[in-house]
Amino acid sequence: MTSDVEDWMEPGEYLSRIVYEGGTEPTLENLKAMHRCHVLAVPFGSLAIHCGEPIQLSLPDVYRKVVVHRRGGFCYELNGLFAWLLGALGYGVQMLSGRVRNSYTGCLGPLDDHLLLLVTVVGEGGHPWLCDVGFGNSFRSPLPLRDGLLERQENGLFQLQQAAGEGGGWQLRRYPSSSSGPTDEPGATLYTFSTRPRAWRDFEGMCCYHQTSPSSIFACKSFCSLQLPGGLVSYVGQRLIETQFTAQGDCKTTTVLAEEDIPRVLRDRFGIVLRNRLTPKDEDILPPREGP
Template sequence: MTLDLDAYLKRIAYDGPLDADVETLNALHEAHINAVPFENLDVHAGRPVTFSLEDAYDEIVTRAQGGWCFEMNAVFGWALSEIGFDVMRIGAGVRRASLGDEALGNHLALIVRLDRDYLVDVGFGSSQLTAIALEEGVTSHSPLRMALARTEDGYWRLHEGGPGAVMSYDFRAEPANEAQMAASHAWQCTDPNSIFYKTLSAKIRRGSHYFILRGRMLETQMPGRSEQRILDSPVELSEVLSEIFGLEEPELERLWPKICARHKQLFPHASRQSGG
């Protein structure tokens, strides 16, 4: 397969400068997460998903679908390298703070080296808006904040939501253990205990709005407020996937009982209110 940089740039609707500098990096980062949804439809539906740049490119660029961290950051890192950026793939551990070292390798992120090192990540649920300098501090990614801190055992920890937020991942600024990530990728795709296997997810930014879909629950985060909506049928879910995320899922009727059962686990109070 031929990977075409121009086709990727068209996919993310980017026609700006292609200089290897922080301004271009941030512009590309923001364009990607506003155009390409984070999603796990193939994993949730039980369709085969490979640990392959070519297949990720095919899904995201050729078929105009979305992807998760192993796909999103693989394609973004490739594109940055083609433009001339110095890119390093890093393996991270989402929720290592609570799960321990067994979490390492369950997430792919990137380090880009310019005047300093930057954490680049279009695959953490589209929550990070632009590159983050690799230094302790808090950055705004409206409507979210990100906090980068050091751990006692020498890792970096990125908190999604500001200092001390529970959702976080740990990493070192060193090349990824590709075998470790491939093993974690396989587990997350197929194990019934994997959050990606259990819960249909999609996330995307649209300007200042951040849309988060977890099964039947659609949350819209905006500066200073958020809204929630429970989806009541496969048809309604299909409309949301199409209209907000630009996605199609052909097996929603088959998946609907699984989606409803998971909704009751995640949102028991909301389920009782809705009668679901």
């Protein structure tokens, strides 16, 4: 894996890409603002896979794709690139490994299924903050890594729980914005994760897996999603799904798209202009093999 920073890569250009105009000092306030700007500006999804564009964990390649060509990506790309930005600005950044609960199969993915970040801020007592700009509808502002945390954000109520015992893993759950408190609903779990430090190269195998496996949403469905103030917009196959967060719950509207309309929708709703032809795909996902 090539991850060397090249001279033409500029944090300022990246900040312009995410429409961030605040300060660059490594403060908690700036971290929260950059995280929110990122999820509101950069789509999450699988479009490159269905345009015949192989994804490799090369920092210059990911920078070129996301910043220069104004595209989106999946967790290994978006959180990997965000880790570089935060490190360049003076934050302490550690990559973590997670396992996502697939919303179609209800199963957790394999080890290293997801990449997320743990960030420390100078002057905040070394307290770590969970960051994740590479997930469809997760928290918009970083979460303090605190067992039992319940935090209400614009797009839902988020809960962090640590498993009992030394070295226990963590679980992130999301309840709809209308929820008054946590429930036992199994589908609320977004993913589990460990705080054991990982390196970007550790995710190379799963980066390949998600481009080819019939148990991966990225391989089985052409999709992207973008968080919006008050909602979420998603493209899947030949559907456009618009979600509004209301006091009564998440309200969804689905529009069926003609294939020739998809490039226009991607441009107008997600700011994405593809260079190669997209092959729409919306196939069933197979449950992953049993295992740890």
